[in-house]
Amino acid sequence: MQxxxxxxxxxxxxxxxxxMFGVFPxxxxxxxxxxxxxxxxVNPEMAFNWAANYRRVVFDAQFxxxxxxxxxxxxxxxxxxxxxxxALAQAFxxxxxxxxxxxxxxxxxxxxxxxxxxSVWKLMTTPSIxxxxxxxxxxxxxxxxxxxxxxxxxxxTVIMDIWHWTPLVTxxxxxxxxxxxxxxxxxxxxxxxxxxxxxxxxxxxxxxxxILATVFIRLMDALRTVDEVLMLTGGGPGSATxxxxxxxxxxxxxxxxxxxGSAISVVVLYVTIVVCWLLYVGLIAPRNKKG
Amino acid sequence: MSRNWLYVLFWIFVSFLTLFPIYWLFxxxxxxxxxxxxxxxxxxxxxxxxxYVDVLNDRTLRSYMVNSLVISTGNAVLCTLLGFMAxxxxxxxxxxxxxxxxxxxxxxxxxxPAVFLLPLFLLLTQVYKIGDFSxxxxxxxxxxxxxxxxxxxxxxxxxxxxxxxxxxxxxxxHVDGASPWRVIWEVVFPLARPGLAVTLILTWVxxxxxxxxxxxxxxxxxxxxxxxxxxxxxTTGTExxxxxxxxxxxxxxxxxxFGMVQRHIVAGLxxxxxxx
Amino acid sequence: MDIEPIDVTPEEAPPLPKTGFxxxxxxxxxRIFISVVIWVxxxxxxxxxxxxxGLSIWICTAISVVLAAIIIRKG
Numbered sequence: 037m038q039x040x041x042x043x044x045x046x047x048x049x050x051x052x053x054x055x056m057f058g059v060f061p062x063x064x065x066x067x068x069x070x071x072x073x074x075x076x077x078v079n080p081e082m083a084f085n086w087a088a089n090y091r092r093v094v095f096d097a098q099f100x101x102x103x104x105x106x107x108x109x110x111x112x113x114x115x116x117x118x119x120x121x122x123a124l125a126q127a128f129x130x131x132x133x134x135x136x137x138x139x140x141x142x143x144x145x146x147x148x149x150x151x152x153x154x155s156v157w158k159l160m161t162t163p164s165i166x167x168x169x170x171x172x173x174x175x176x177x178x179x180x181x182x183x184x185x186x187x188x189x190x191x192x193t194v195i196m197d198i199w200h201w202t203p204l205v206t207x208x209x210x211x212x213x214x215x216x217x218x219x220x221x222x223x224x225x226x227x228x229x230x231x232x233x234x235x236x237x238x239x240x241x242x243x244x245x246x247i248l249a250t251v252f253i254r255l256m257d258a259l260r261t262v263d264e265v266l267m268l269t270g271g272g273p274g275s276a277t278x279x280x281x282x283x284x285x286x287x288x289x290x291x292x293x294x295x296x297g298s299a300i301s302v303v304v305l306y307v308t309i310v311v312c313w314l315l316y317v318g319l320i321a322p323r324n325k326k327g
Numbered sequence: 328m329s330r331n332w333l334y335v336l337f338w339i340f341v342s343f344l345t346l347f348p349i350y351w352l353f354x355x356x357x358x359x360x361x362x363x364x365x366x367x368x369x370x371x372x373x374x375x376x377x378x379y380v381d382v383l384n385d386r387t388l389r390s391y392m393v394n395s396l397v398i399s400t401g402n403a404v405l406c407t408l409l410g411f412m413a414x415x416x417x418x419x420x421x422x423x424x425x426x427x428x429x430x431x432x433x434x435x436x437x438x439x440p441a442v443f444l445l446p447l448f449l450l451l452t453q454v455y456k457i458g459d460f461s462x463x464x465x466x467x468x469x470x471x472x473x474x475x476x477x478x479x480x481x482x483x484x485x486x487x488x489x490x491x492x493x494x495x496x497x498x499x500x501h502v503d504g505a506s507p508w509r510v511i512w513e514v515v516f517p518l519a520r521p522g523l524a525v526t527l528i529l530t531w532v533x534x535x536x537x538x539x540x541x542x543x544x545x546x547x548x549x550x551x552x553x554x555x556x557x558x559x560x561x562t563t564g565t566e567x568x569x570x571x572x573x574x575x576x577x578x579x580x581x582x583x584x585f586g587m588v589q590r591h592i593v594a595g596l597x598x599x600x601x602x603x
Numbered sequence: 604m605d606i607e608p609i610d611v612t613p614e615e616a617p618p619l620p621k622t623g624f625x626x627x628x629x630x631x632x633x634r635i636f637i638s639v640v641i642w643v644x645x646x647x648x649x650x651x652x653x654x655x656x657g658l659s660i661w662i663c664t665a666i667s668v669v670l671a672a673i674i675i676r677k678g
Contacts, residue, residue, distance in 0.1 A: 043420030061446035149536030260439035281441035
């Protein structure tokens with residue numbers, strides 16, 4: 037084998053960049069979060085203040101509310117995407133003309149910039165410009181106004197997320213379904229199992245790893261949704277759609293209270309890591325070991 | 328047989344739902360402002376290209392476009408090259424703890440970008456600067472910052488490619504007297520080209536699509552097209568036509584790229600967690 | 604006389620996985636990680652609900668350190 041020095045040399049730039057822009061920011065934000073630091077305050081100097089920032093974070097009703105709506109958003113979006121994605125994947129398993137073409141179309145939203153998705157949906161739903169409020173008004177007499185109705189805005193962000201990301205679920209489940217061996221299904225049919233039984237006892241256990249992995253990826257992505265929502269609702273009305281990322285972008289970053297902002301960032305990162313780790317330990321790791 | 332046509336109809340319906348919002352974007356972009364507020368019309372009757380002319384004539388937006396191009400191209404090339412070097416190192420050398428390093432680089436991508444807005448902003452303004460030159464609001468700064476999510480991605484997608492190139496090839500070249508450096512660039516690099524191309528294209532799209540970091544870490548000089556888009560949404564009055572047109576401009580490169588690497592998109596986005 | 608040194612690569616000792624009272628198999632890194640996670644969660648909870656009652660955050664830290672010691676030893 038060649039000398040390892042060359043190996044480290046080749047790896048060095050990568051490690052340096054990731055340390056500078058990935059690890060060091062983390063250490064730095066942790067450091068700042070224990071300080072009082074606001075360059076535009078009466079006392080602009082950085083001063084150590086123990087856990088005062090965190091004390092403020094846990095009593096920050098706005099922030100805690102944003103964690104709550106984020107959880108609701110992630111839950112509804114991921115569950116709907118999973119159900120829809122599975123149904124679409126099953127609908128794709130039959131033989132019909134034009135499969136490849138439809139799959140191509142279905143992949144399209146995945147490549148779109150989140151901010152463009154937000155702008156597309158804003159153009160679709162803004163009263164008097166968008167087609168959706170117009171049609172809803174004509175057909176059902178329902179007045180959709182995401183600038184005023186908190187519920188409508190929330191539902192719309194979920195729908196937007198479904199539009200954007202269901203294809204990912206569909207396509208990865210198609211991949212899982214295609215790779216299934218046909219034998220167990222034939223056997224089950226011979227034994228006279230119903231469709232529901234086949235789904236519950238054969239299909240589901242067999243594609244479980246793929247489902248869990250997809251849920252994991254989708255949850256992580258949904259947790260950090262910012263751009264689309266920022267564009268569509270701007271976090272409003274009120275705080276109905278101010279998910280944590282949006283909260284940091286709109287309420288925390290523009291204020292120059294760096295110490296407090298850092299504390300919030302650390303708490304969000306902490307929550308993300310814990311959720312991610314719990315999911316991994318609880319869902320993915322044990323199954324991998326067995327199968 | 329007839330059931331198959333039901334599936335076709337069903338998928339036509341799904342495709343319609345997928346495509347309609349994008350179609351609507353285009354419709355808005357080719358309508359004059361005065362027509363926007365009349366009754367929405369599903370069918371496109373005539374094309375009004377003034378929005379496109381306006382966007383292309385706008386010097387600020389033109390410079391944003393150039394910035395977007397420079398930043399995403401620079402970032403994609405940098406990430407692909409560094410990712411290639413890193414993967415070669417991880418694949419061909421017996422370095423202690425290299426699997427831990429590999430795993431660690433990947434976790435970098437999992438971090439939510441919103442959390443890093445403030446620390447990156449502070450670091451770029453306070454720490455990473457030489458004299459008066461700071462990385463904030465510079466193209467080179469954005470190229471480096473985008474590495475946090477694109478470099479792990481490049482390493483992740485390139486690893487199987489590099490591992491798949493037989494070691495015997497570089498050993499043979501080594502025996503023939505080629506220097507390690509030449510082995511890397513003249514033997515392995517050409518063989519890895521297909522994988523490198525996919526990585527280059529996908530990292531390019533991710534960098535092109537990025538908004539959050541660009542919006543906070545640039546003021547004027549290095550603003551990208553995505554931030555330009557958000558500048559047209561204001562509380563006082565949004566120029567809907569212009570906004571739609573910028574969206575179309577931002578969408579077009581992604582669409583072109585989409586045609587090229589369609590097969591790899593899902594694997595890329597799920598980060599390979601789902602083998603497909 | 605030349606004896607070929609036996610090729611013993613001094614590999615890093617892989618962290619020994621073991622099962623303690625925690626429901627999953629863990630190595631020492633996992634246990635430190637779990638301790639830190641619990642410490643942070645407990646501190647935030649303490650700041651919100653217990654500190655206003657007059658109990659100092661240091662008590663929470665002490666509890667966390669003890670917990671961490673137990674987890675790392677026996678987890």
